[in-house]
Amino acid sequence: MPGALLKGLINTWIATTGRKRSLEADPWLEGPTGDEQIGSSFYQTYARAEGLQTFAEPDAGLLADFRKVIAVNDPHRDKLKSSIIHFYEHTAAYKLEVWSQWFRPMRFFARTLVGLVSTKMDQLNIPLNPLETSRGMSNEVIRLVPPGATEQQAACWLRKSIQNGKVVYAGFYSPAERNGLPMVRVVFPLPAGNATVLLRTEVQPDGSVKLLSDGKRYGDAGYYRLRRSDTGYVRVKYIPIKESIHVFEDAEGVLRTDHLFWFMGFKLLHLHYKILPR
Numbered sequence: 001m002p003g004a005l006l007k008g009l010i011n012t013w014i015a016t017t018g019r020k021r022s023l024e025a026d027p028w029l030e031g032p033t034g035d036e037q038i039g040s041s042f043y044q045t046y047a048r049a050e051g052l053q054t055f056a057e058p059d060a061g062l063l064a065d066f067r068k069v070i071a072v073n074d075p076h077r078d079k080l081k082s083s084i085i086h087f088y089e090h091t092a093a094y095k096l097e098v099w100s101q102w103f104r105p106m107r108f109f110a111r112t113l114v115g116l117v118s119t120k121m122d123q124l125n126i127p128l129n130p131l132e133t134s135r136g137m138s139n140e141v142i143r144l145v146p147p148g149a150t151e152q153q154a155a156c157w158l159r160k161s162i163q164n165g166k167v168v169y170a171g172f173y174s175p176a177e178r179n180g181l182p183m184v185r186v187v188f189p190l191p192a193g194n195a196t197v198l199l200r201t202e203v204q205p206d207g208s209v210k211l212l213s214d215g216k217r218y219g220d221a222g223y224y225r226l227r228r229s230d231t232g233y234v235r236v237k238y239i240p241i242k243e244s245i246h247v248f249e250d251a252e253g254v255l256r257t258d259h260l261f262w263f264m265g266f267k268l269l270h271l272h273y274k275i276l277p278r
Contacts, residue, residue, distance in 0.1 A: 010117075011192060014227040018235035019218070028176050029236060031196055033228050034189035038123035038170055042189055043142050043156040052144045052153060058278075060141040061089035062155045062173040069175050069182045069201050076203040083255055084209055084247050087275060091157065092141040094255075097274040100127040106268045121191055125166035126269065135162040144172075154187075183221060184211060193227035193234070197243065208248035213241070240264050 023030045032046045047054045063069060066088040070077055087094060102110050111128055118124045127133045142156040154174040160167050169188065176185035181200060188195040199211040200221040215222040223241040226234045242262040250256050257273040 010225075011227060014193065014225055014237050015229075015235050018225070018227060018237040020229060020233055021236050023232050023234065028178065028185065028198070029196065029224070029226060029234055031185075031187035031194055031226075032172055032189045033194050033226070034121070034123070034191055036121065036191050038121050038167065038189055038191075040122075040158055040160065040167055040170065042170060043144075043158070046189070047144055050144075052146060055143040055145060055152075056140065057092065057143070059090040059093040060143050060155065062091045062141060062157055063088050063175060063184070064152055065089070069184050070203060070209075071182060071201070074201075074203050076205055076207070079205065079207040080203045080209060081207040081249055083249060083253075084207075087247070087255060091155075092139060093278055094139060094275050095278050096137045096139050096159065097276070098127070098133045098137050099130045099272045100133065101130070101270045102128065103267045103269065106263060106266055110269070119166070122167045123170055123190065124188060124195075125161070125168050126271075127161065127168065132163060133161050133168075137168060138162055178219060178221070193225065196224045196226055198222060198224070199243070199245065204246075204248075206248070208246060211243075211245040211247075213243040241268075 021029055034042060044054065066085045070080070110126070114124070114126060114128060118126070138158070138160045140158040142158070143152040144154045144156065145152050154172045157169065157171050157173055158167070159169045172187040174185050176183045176198060178198060184199040184201065186197045186199065197213055198221045199213050202210045202212060204210060213222045218238045223239045223243070225237045225239050229235045240263065244260045246258045248256060255275040257275065259271040259273070261268040
């Protein structure tokens, strides 16, 4: 009951305060929306409904060409490590180890949200302590391809805690463009809506890369909470959650990621990944 109440309050807030936007005018807002349960089978349900073919190859990638989401005028574009390109283009060929750390004062709210809402819908079960992912995280990529096409429309990245089987992330990845700037778009289906994240890429002088949702206003790189509205429309709220995903090689050449979240200036969560070939 508390979980249903909290979820209802969130949906009511989005429906009443979110701006109503046409999917025709803002096509980047169009994406999968879920029902009460998301879980690990949502991809198949969505693919059948949209008439898409699914491919789960052992080396499937989140993006067919990672270079396409890097701005042509990025000053360090040519320094990008080949190992990072390979990871994004052959993501399923890797195994993931992950550690998590939540920060005050957001820790209590996070525990409440994950415990009451995420567990019920089996989506965004972000680990609340490092031991939850002590046995690693599964890594499955399903490519969605329109019939007769060769290019994937999106790639579904499913990650679950091996220890408890909970879905940590079930997201749809695809390239996007906003105001002439290439970005990575990630859509996490939620009941009656979704969370859509736009990430801009920035190659670092050492050849590592950062994916950033650090915009300041609607339409910028950032975190958007959507709710289904009338046909062809959504209600959307720009949420002040900032993300920094830093993918880099350590001193031994091992690929790692520092994924940091901030909310209204407060550090919320730090996820650290160790990425190893299978």
